Amino acid sequence: MAHDLDAELQQTAQVVEQNLSMGDRVAEPRPIDHLAGFRSKRAAIAAAEDLEAAGYRIDGMRRRLLTVWVEFSKETAVDHASAAAFTREVVGILDRHDGAYDGWGGFVRTGEPEAAPEV
Numbered sequence: 001m002a003h004d005l006d007a008e009l010q011q012t013a014q015v016v017e018q019n020l021s022m023g024d025r026v027a028e029p030r031p032i033d034h035l036a037g038f039r040s041k042r043a044a045i046a047a048a049e050d051l052e053a054a055g056y057r058i059d060g061m062r063r064r065l066l067t068v069w070v071e072f073s074k075e076t077a078v079d080h081a082s083a084a085a086f087t088r089e090v091v092g093i094l095d096r097h098d099g100a101y102d103g104w105g106g107f108v109r110t111g112e113p114e115a116a117p118e119v
Helices: 005-021 041-053 080-096
Strands: 030-038 057-064 067-076 100-105
Touching: 005 080, 005 100, 030 041, 030 080, 041 057, 041 067, 041 080, 067 080, 080 100
Parallel strands: none
Antiparallel strands: 030 067, 030 100, 057 067
């Protein structure tokens, strides 16, 4: 099932704006979790291999009813440019394997940046 990339990018932009409204320091990298569903285990495994090749970590694979869900993550910033880039990348991979993207999320980082530990 091909995704409507424009709709996915619009949803990503809305998430970034929501994060910004909460004072998120969106330029700071953090672990971002993603979820995708597949009709077959074969497709899920193939997509997971492509996601790993693109630098994503596969965090889990589970069958629920007729869908195989793949949880994956990557450390990245969530500013508009970074979030749009990973959305394009993920959607491209999922489209090759007939996957359904359920979106992304991660912790909001507010307040002052943490100081680096002294060595």
